[in-house]
Amino acid sequence: MPEERKSYSLGFIGAGNMASAIMRGIITCGIVHPNNICAFDVDLDKLNRLSAELGIRTAKDNCQVVSNSDIVILAVKPNTYSKVLLEIKDCLEERHILISIAAGISVDFIKQLIGGRCKVVRTMPNTPALVGEGMTALCTNHDLSPKELEAVKEILHSLGKVEEVPENLMDAVTAVSGSGPAYVAMFIEAMADGGVLAGLPRDLAYRMAIQTVIGTARLLSEWEKHPGEVKDMVSSPGGTTIEAVRHLEKQGFRGAVIEAVNACALKSQALGKTINHVKDEKTR
Ligand SMILES: NC(=O)C1=CN([C@@H]2O[C@H](COP(=O)(O)OP(=O)(O)OC[C@H]3O[C@@H](n4cnc5c(N)ncnc54)[C@H](OP(=O)(O)O)[C@@H]3O)[C@@H](O)[C@H]2O)C=CC1
Numbered sequence: 001m002p003e004e005r006k007s008y009s010l011g012f013i014g015a016g017n018m019a020s021a022i023m024r025g026i027i028t029c030g031i032v033h034p035n036n037i038c039a040f041d042v043d044l045d046k047l048n049r050l051s052a053e054l055g056i057r058t059a060k061d062n063c064q065v066v067s068n069s070d071i072v073i074l075a076v077k078p079n080t081y082s083k084v085l086l087e088i089k090d091c092l093e094e095r096h097i098l099i100s101i102a103a104g105i106s107v108d109f110i111k112q113l114i115g116g117r118c119k120v121v122r123t124m125p126n127t128p129a130l131v132g133e134g135m136t137a138l139c140t141n142h143d144l145s146p147k148e149l150e151a152v153k154e155i156l157h158s159l160g161k162v163e164e165v166p167e168n169l170m171d172a173v174t175a176v177s178g179s180g181p182a183y184v185a186m187f188i189e190a191m192a193d194g195g196v197l198a199g200l201p202r203d204l205a206y207r208m209a210i211q212t213v214i215g216t217a218r219l220l221s222e223w224e225k226h227p228g229e230v231k232d233m234v235s236s237p238g239g240t241t242i243e244a245v246r247h248l249e250k251q252g253f254r255g256a257v258i259e260a261v262n263a264c265a266l267k268s269q270a271l272g273k274t275i276n277h278v279k280d281e282k283t284r
């Protein structure tokens, strides 16, 4: 549907896991043509493979990504942000919108490094963007014009659901939706392992565990049920489920998840502090 495609061009600095998930989401949804997507990655093999697969353009360096784009997504690891921002600073113009997807990095930090040369938006996407079921948090931002905000939201909506949150919640968001796919995948793996222990063939155990998570998530989302209500619906008195629930409680299942999410949020916070510290040293 070319008529629905937008005229803005998108640039990616870094073409790793999250960049490729976002690109695939956007291209599948059809809102930006691959010809209007340009990327650079220091790992040229990775960049060229992705370009061959998705039909996106490649740049010779990060500055060329910026010059070729209206909206630039910074998809490198948080500890590479300072280096890349200093590298692209002089290529940035007022027309550019820089989208950060990094854990722990604040809008202020980015703006300071680039000397406020363009608008900056902080987001936290997640990998289910690959299949259009992403959850992206977007920081409330008063910098952007309504039209610019609409363009950014359109890109994020093509990846799945979007929630606007104040920036002070971004570490918690990272801990729930940003990193969450890893915990859910571990749960599915463990559930399938349990199934194999009980005699199921491996592939059948995975299919059943995956569909059970998809189905339960849809039930919670579409019927707006409380999770405890769904647990109660499944647990017959003296039955099989309550036996499993008892074991999960005994092994500290919920406590382990709560502690893991909290540790992740603290790590995101600490990451931000360390990086700000490094930046202070550099610019002193
Ligand atoms: N993975 C996830 O699920 C999520 C990640 N994020 C955020 O996304 C960002 C990227 O993470 P992720 O995709 O997992 O990381 P990856 O390591 O998969 O991707 C980063 C890519 O950037 C490349 N790179 C390193 N230095 C430069 C440079 N100077 N210029 C251009 N490219 C460079 C890396 O190459 P090389 O490997 O050779 O160093 C790598 O290919 C992070 O900030 C993370 O916090 C946010 C939400 C979810």
Ligand SMILES: O=C(O)[C@@H]1CCC=N1
Pocket (backbone or CB within 6 Å): 103, 174, 178, 179
């Ligand atoms: O593990 C990380 O640091 C990134 C941030 C959110 C998901 N992955």
